[in-house]
Amino acid sequence: MRLVEYVPACCQRYFKYSAIMVTALAGALLFVYLFGPMIYDIKGLAFKISTLPSIQGKTIMEIPPFGSIGANTHQMPFELRVRIEYIGTSLASNILDYSGNQPALLKHLRENIFQVACLYILRQALVGFLGASLLVLAIWRTRLRTTLLYGLVPAIIVTGILLTGVKTYSIAAFDELEYNGVISLAPSIIATPGELIDRLEEMQENTRLVVGNMQALVDNVDRLSFLGSPEKDPSILQVLLISDLHSNPVGIEFIKGLANSFEVDLIIDAGDLTDFGSPLETKVTEGLNQLEVPYVFCPGNHDTPEIATYITSLKN
Structure with a gap:
């Protein structure tokens, strides 16, 4: 790009590499935002997961049209949004099938959540890689090998951030929920x-x-x-x-x-x-x-x- 020509000759090389990396990160974030969300189904419960950059590591669960609940659940700079899309009658039947066998139910839920987490992280890595590579190629006209290398770095960064978020994730954080919308009336209406x-x-x-x-x-x-x-x-x-x-x-x-x-x-x-x-x-x-x-x-x-x-x- 012509912008590099205005940088002193001694710094042009480092400036170009840095600019390409910033471009790659921007492409990765843009594609993760646009194409990262995906709908998953666990035994009759359909929900959409998406990730947004955030100062605080939070999980927001959207329950339309009632509002949302949130909690500070992890220590990485992203916000995990889970939107309930559909609740089928089969969900209650599947839960009741495990009545009297709570350990089996918990094991079943862990296995399903683990599979969803793995698929989601893999999707974000691939989407981030694709977004970074395409934007670098479109703006900087780099060679294919260079383009793929610059696409790989943001994908690794995205994967690392998400994996660290999973490692630091705290279920206990949901004991202190933040309510938004009409659902904020729930604690005063629904008994413990x-x-x-x-x-x-x-x-x-x-x-x-x-x-x-x-x-x-x-x-x-x-x-x-x-x-x-x-x-x-x-x-x-x-x-x-x-x-x-x-x-x-x-x-x-x-x-x-x-x-x-x-x-x-x-x-x-x-x-x-x-x-x-x-x-x-x-x-x-x-x-x-x-x-x-x-x-x-x-x-x-x-x-x-x-x-x-x-x-x-x-x-x-």
Whole structure:
């Protein structure tokens, strides 16, 4: 380039090499920005990963249209952006397949994340190499061998930065999240797991109180003598009809309370005891084994053959 002619002769060589290297780095960064992002899919979760230069090493997870969450996760000057593109129903099924086997689930996730990380770093290196080589060739008209060498240096730099970022990456950083958008209301709306457990226990206790109050109400309504004490007439078969529990954690407790309070002779479940029919959801229905009356189950469209088999195995 003519710009080199204005540099003192003693420095022209070093200036040219430096200028070509700056050109190569610019080409690499430009191509990484334009062509580096890629969409990946892990068992029904599709997300787009991209990298941007940044003073702080951060990870930003975009969850449109709710906003984004971020954390200072690594020690290299780039920002890793992960944008959720699609969440399929198969994701829940795949997670539920590992119910009761958390180590296997974690191992499976690590393997998938490792594969995605390797593919992403390889893509950035190739894109950076291509961008650096093309820009150097277009501006400086260098020989092919020289062009490839100048393209290789930025590719190595990009790879080194990303690998160092992976090495210094801290999952614990997500304990201190930064919220942007409407999702910033989540901490004040969504309870913590501990609070959810406390509320569940409170709901179960209140369910027992509601059932007891229902029995007291019926017993004291003189006009409803048939309902007030139907158990006194042995010729009457009392049937409790239920349906659509959908893995409600207090549903089984409610059924047990009604069955005991009204001394029913038979329980008929019209189906949809669960949401996905997964092995994990059988844990929610284990309380049915404590019922002392016959339990007739008619599977719904949400109940799988595995759920029906489990119900059949119960003593009642």
